[in-house]
Amino acid sequence: MTNPLFYAKIILFGEYGMIEDSQGLVVPYSFYKGTLKFSETGSEFEKKSNIHLQKYAEYLENLVLMNDFILDIERFKADILNGLFFDSNIPQGYGVGSSGALVAAIFEKYSIKKHNPENISKDNLKNLKNVFGEMESYFHGKSSGMDPLICYMNLPILIENKENMDKVAIPKGEEGKGAIFLIDSGITGETGPMIQIFFEKMKTEGFRKTLKEEFIRYNNACIDTFLKKDMNPFFRNLKKLSHWAYEHFRPMIPESIFNIWKKGLDSNAYYLKLCGSGGGGYILGFTKDYEKAEKMLDGFHKEVIYRF
Known part of the structure; x- marks a missing residue:
């Protein structure tokens, strides 16, 4: 067997x-x-x-x-x-x-x-x-x-x-214009050191407060709207989540990704978030128009994992 x-x-x-x-x-x-x-x-x-x-x-x-x-x-x-x-x-x-x-x-x-x-x-x-x-x-x-x-x-x-x-059941993927995709940062990441950074950050009251009041709220709202396939509120919360990570998870974002992360937020063409602990490896991307996002992310290796 x-x-x-x-x-x-x-x-x-x-x-x-x-x-x-x-x-x-x-x-x-x-x-x-x-x-x-x-x-x-x-x-x-x-x-x-x-x-x-x-x-x-x-x-x-x-x-x-x-x-x-x-x-x-x-x-x-x-x-x-x-x-x-x-x-x-x-x-x-x-x-x-x-x-x-x-x-x-x-x-x-x-x-x-x-x-x-x-x-x-x-x-x-x-x-x-x-x-x-x-x-x-x-x-x-x-x-x-x-x-x-x-x-x-x-x-x-x-x-x-x-x-x-x-x-849980994920909404069935379909061949629409939108996509969830992976971007290869070009370097490997190590989970241990990234988790250490997170726990260091958790020692400061300001970070703990914003994590509980903002990050968790946006994160849970993204899950809720994604499972309901309610895409407009999903992308609204996703932008807030991506912006929060850009501000507060800076050490976990690979250097090669900084500029394109900001470019996504500024253009609203796509939004990025960490895939796992960060530091390297893959970054997750979400877009309503994959063709447009793909052109803007030229030069990066990408893999589509879900269409909608």
């Missing part, structure tokens, strides 16, 4: 805000994917991945997980000795869940009790997210568990707050 594929994920809304109890909307992205395989060629990539898995197995061995979510580490270690590696085209440091897909793949293959993503209850979803958070903390220092959860479920998830989340 071939191993299942685990897709990348994109946080459409809620980056950083979810740490402070904002809503979040996270969707799978099937352009990038990964799967566990046994090495046949012994290539450099396969060897490197295998060594990473060895180190990760040592970490997992010392992890105490809830009863329903215990992993068969001995089988995992035996497979690693037989050349197991993670065959993935998900770019690392791009905010699309490279470690999340790996965690989901390992959990699916080695959890002693099998879980069917389609039948997971709301309560178990929360438990699973917590387990994934512990498993993924190896890669980022601290993880919410959201990335692996999305990769594992392969369904859009609406995070209502820290305690509540549920599967």
Whole structure:
């Protein structure tokens, strides 16, 4: 039997805000994917991945997980000795869940009790997210568990707050003029340092206040209007959200993106926001007229992920 594929994920809304109890909307992205395989060629990539898995197995061995979510580490270690590696085209440091897909793949293959993503209850979803958070903390220092959860479920998830989340239906995409797209900043980002910057900012009362009173309000309004496909108020709130990030998330915006971020706000042709923690990797773009935005963003590599 071939191993299942685990897709990348994109946080459409809620980056950083979810740490402070904002809503979040996270969707799978099937352009990038990964799967566990046994090495046949012994290539450099396969060897490197295998060594990473060895180190990760040592970490997992010392992890105490809830009863329903215990992993068969001995089988995992035996497979690693037989050349197991993670065959993935998900770019690392791009905010699309490279470690999340790996965690989901390992959990699916080695959890002693099998879980069917389609039948997971709301309560178990929360438990699973917590387990994934512990498993993924190896890669980022601290993880919410959201990335692996999305990769594992392969369904859009609406995070209502820290305690509540549920599967959600995204409005069906159609071939309209509008689009949500990714822009490649040309550099990789590291999640850990960006999160450190955020927590430093959170120490100042002014930042905490504007995050709670403005960012979270615009973010939640974007999710609400997007899910209702109410595009005019959606873009109104999106502009406020993009402008807020330009003012307050400056260290997280890659230098190569500064000017085009401002250009979008000034022209109203498109609006940009962080995709994940920022610092590099992908930036998310939203536009009512992709053809126009594409011309204005000439020279940047772009990928359309949703049409409307």
